[in-house]
Amino acid sequence: MSLPPARMPRPLLDARWRQAVDALVGGDADAALIALDALARAGHAPAQCDLGRALCYGVGREADVAAGLQWLLRADAAGEPRAAFSLAVIGLAGIWIARDAGTAARRLRHAAQAGFPPALRGLALALRAEDAADAQRISDICLAHAAARGDPVSARLRARPAFRMDALSPLPLLPEPDLSRGLAPPPARRTLCTDPRVEVADQALTAAECDLAIALGTPFLRPSATVDPRTGAAVKVPLRTSHDAVFDPVVEDVTLVAMQARMAAFADKPLGCAEPLALLRYGPGQEYRPHRDYLPPSRVRPVPEGGAGQRDRTVIAYLATPEAGGETAFPDLALRVPARRGDLLRFDNLDAAGRPAPRSLHAGLPVARGEKWICTLWFREAAYRGA
Structure with a gap:
């Protein structure tokens, strides 16, 4: 008899989560969402993030934005960088929740510092509009790290004239961008x-x-x-x-x-x-x-x-x-x-x-x-x- 998610060791939880994500991508949404829901209730932050996104955007079932946001907030509180990034995007749009550029910037910085490629890319582009002396250098470093972590969009952007193709430097302590300028x-x-x-x-x-x-x-x-x-x-x-x-x-x-x-x-x-x-x-x-x-x-x-x-x-x-x-x-x-x-x-x-x-x-x-x-x-x- 298999263990319930609440009693599973972390490696087994991670394996079950990866199986659920593969099922969701493969089109078996019903089974995937049932598995993600069980894992999320057991406190697995990556599963909470994926369940929250699925509910917000209506993946595999009718959207339930309120429930989806609650799962994303729980995952963010647990330190899940993908949840922080998703909430930054949602908070900047200002459709499901009131727009808050400051909170979105803090979440974007957290996700980027954790190495999440889309967050590194977003921070890189936000910094390019700033006047701080170090902003352009850090922007180039962030985009390079996003590309090195397998983000194809960042790899394409790095080849554009606006960005330098320097060797990969260590990721520094990242600043919080001023996202309000872009709005x-x-x-x-x-x-x-x-x-x-x-x-x-x-x-x-x-x-x-x-x-x-x-x-x-x-x-x-x-x-x-x-x-x-x-x-x-x-x-x-x-x-x-x-x-x-x-x-x-x-x-x-x-x-x-x-x-x-x-x-x-x-x-x-x-x-x-x-x-x-x-x-x-x-x-x-x-x-x-x-x-x-x-x-x-x-x-x-x-x-x-x-x-x-x-x-x-x-x-x-x-x-x-x-x-x-x-x-x-x-x-x-x-x-x-x-x-x-x-x-x-x-x-x-x-x-x-x-x-x-x-x-x-x-x-x-x-x-x-x-x-x-x-x-x-x-x-x-x-x-x-x-x-």
Whole structure:
């Protein structure tokens, strides 16, 4: 007769935990979650973390955010660095709990000091925006340690010009980053049109942030589809010839959340109103022909009925400047916005009365040379994430 988890020695608990995680990854969610629940109740902090994340994000069963957060908090209190990192991401987003950049920074530092690769990567990028004399050196060291610990995103970032490829130095005592700087709205915006409103924020993203979004999303790219207005189904049509990926909240990190919070501030919308962030890549000759972002009625649940409503606003982040072409054009407004790395573009899809605005017609013009990379957030009228 096997021992109950509460009486198992730690090596056996660890083995059972690894089996449960393998089952979860392999698709046997029911058995995995039952095992994780038993291990979590026995006080196994890694299992508490994985159970908490599964419950928060609805992995294998309907989401239970309140229960998931409690398990993550218990794992964090036990010193589990992955739980600290998850809570840092959640705390920075400010959707399930009130945003607290200071607490998120402390948790990020703890997870990074413990050697958790995504936390090392997040701390590295946060430090690049700081003016402290040692910030850039420590940033390079953190990214090098994340890459050495097997993080492929960090390895890709290390090869970018913003980071040095020095030999691996010992990990120092890490500082607590100022994450609030990454949440602030762009300091200035240019209004290109008022009906519908079209605005640009110049150089609102750093080069490192742009590279991070590309590196995180590239493995998930697929040929783009669009919505059939009659059926609401996603279909592949000549209208849209790019590749895209939608970021699952499970893979988001502090940098990506901070970017989205800044995009939301530029949109004058809460981040909770945004659909998941989308990454798009356009190669030579690829385009998105004239279209509007508001959805067909079949895909909209009105706000009075408890839904998130229509897409009322769009924000595009330009991550890479093509050598030629790739502008965002508004044919009815006689506007063309260059796809310049680091810039944000915002435009309204509804008029002041909340009706679809036909003049929001826009297109991603064909790329003539090079590649164009963008991230897009579509904002609903009311809460979408966590609703």
